[in-house]
Amino acid sequence: MTNSKFANEVLKGLSLKNKKLPSWLIFDSRGSEIFNEITKLENYHPARCELEIFNIHKSALSKVFSSAPTQLIELGSGDGEKTMVLIRELIQDGVEIQYTPIDISEGAIEQLVNTLNQNFKTPSLNVTGLVADYFEGLASITNNSDKRKMVLFLGVTLNNMDIPDGKSFLKKLHQSLQNDDYLLIGFDLMKSPKLLYQSYNDPLFEKFNLHLLDRVNECLGANFNKSFFVQQCHYNPKTQAVESFLYSTRKQTIHIKALNKDFEFAEWEGLQTEQSFKYSIQSIEKLACESGFKIAENFYDSQRYFVDSLWQVIK
Numbered sequence: 001m002t003n004s005k006f007a008n009e010v011l012k013g014l015s016l017k018n019k020k021l022p023s024w025l026i027f028d029s030r031g032s033e034i035f036n037e038i039t040k041l042e043n044y045h046p047a048r049c050e051l052e053i054f055n056i057h058k059s060a061l062s063k064v065f066s067s068a069p070t071q072l073i074e075l076g077s078g079d080g081e082k083t084m085v086l087i088r089e090l091i092q093d094g095v096e097i098q099y100t101p102i103d104i105s106e107g108a109i110e111q112l113v114n115t116l117n118q119n120f121k122t123p124s125l126n127v128t129g130l131v132a133d134y135f136e137g138l139a140s141i142t143n144n145s146d147k148r149k150m151v152l153f154l155g156v157t158l159n160n161m162d163i164p165d166g167k168s169f170l171k172k173l174h175q176s177l178q179n180d181d182y183l184l185i186g187f188d189l190m191k192s193p194k195l196l197y198q199s200y201n202d203p204l205f206e207k208f209n210l211h212l213l214d215r216v217n218e219c220l221g222a223n224f225n226k227s228f229f230v231q232q233c234h235y236n237p238k239t240q241a242v243e244s245f246l247y248s249t250r251k252q253t254i255h256i257k258a259l260n261k262d263f264e265f266a267e268w269e270g271l272q273t274e275q276s277f278k279y280s281i282q283s284i285e286k287l288a289c290e291s292g293f294k295i296a297e298n299f300y301d302s303q304r305y306f307v308d309s310l311w312q313v314i315k
């Protein structure tokens with residue numbers, strides 16, 4: 001991500017009446033490390049449930065690859081833990097795999113490629129990690145291959161997008177793919193707000209969200225002091241999203257050198273740093289249809305808290 005894109009997002013977000021920054025700004029190498037620690041928390045159900053989905057349904061997923069030569073591409077791959085379950089299954093089933101993980105976090109890609117090289121010493125697996133934005137990465141592949149594609153978009157990455165942004169992301173993705181290509185996309189489903197509260201209020205979330213202030217200090221020369229902010233998450237029934245806020249514990253002025261601008265925070269003013277919209281199966285079906293895909297199959301965990309939905313491109 002360029003510094004000017006980062007700067008524009010920060011300027012836009014901190015100038016809003018209700019200050020709000022997108023969570024993808026948190027993801028440098030350190031941000032990815034903290035996120036990986038979150039995915040290991042017992043209470044953080046999305047990662048646990050999605051890993052279970054891959055373990056339960058790996059054989060069905062592998063069959064999709066056996067039916068035609070398929071290239072595996074992952075957008076926002078992170079640590080690739082779930083994908084490795086699938087890769088192991090594909091190798092066992094004798095499938096040749098060309099895997100391209102794409103992530104803006106350089107540390108995440110480096111770590112993933114090293115782990116794959118250590119864990120899978122076989123010529124059946126060919127890995128090309130790309131440190132890039134989703135669509136830049138995808139464009140470089142789209143132009144180079146005529147194999148059918150299986151794009152993975154796992155975790156809660158779509159849940160984190162504003163609803164209109166999610167729709168335009170999926171429409172753009174549809175345009176980048178060919179008829180009959182596949183998209184396997186993760187959705188955290190609506191469930192008890194009590195459970196959502198437990199999932200999102202571990203001290204690690206505070207560390208993760210406060211890291212955004214480190215990022216703004218580092219990239220734009222700001223003077224945020226992390227000890228003057230506290231973080232909390234709640235489920236908001238009006239937006240149907242879990243929302244995370246950093247609250248300013250005092251009245252303070254933040255100067256951002258690169259923007260040559262001051263931003264005022266009132267005592268206990270909130271800065272929204274994350275959101276995770278919760279979906280129903282009906283809303284997922286509507287979204288697939290509106291963005292040009294057909295649902296081939298839904299893969300659930302045993303509690304039906306999460307779904308990985310396999311979509312096929314219709315052109």
Ligand SMILES: C[S@@+](CC[C@H](N)C(=O)[O-])C[C@H]1O[C@@H](n2cnc3c(N)ncnc32)[C@H](O)[C@@H]1O
Pocket residue numbers: 024027032035039075076077078079080102103104105108132133134135153154155156157
């Ligand atoms: C919520 S994490 C999910 C990671 C992984 N898919 C999982 O299921 O655990 C989102 C990932 O997307 C990456 N990411 C965010 N915005 C991106 C962008 N515009 N282009 C590429 N990667 C991006 C982040 O660095 C991070 O690794």
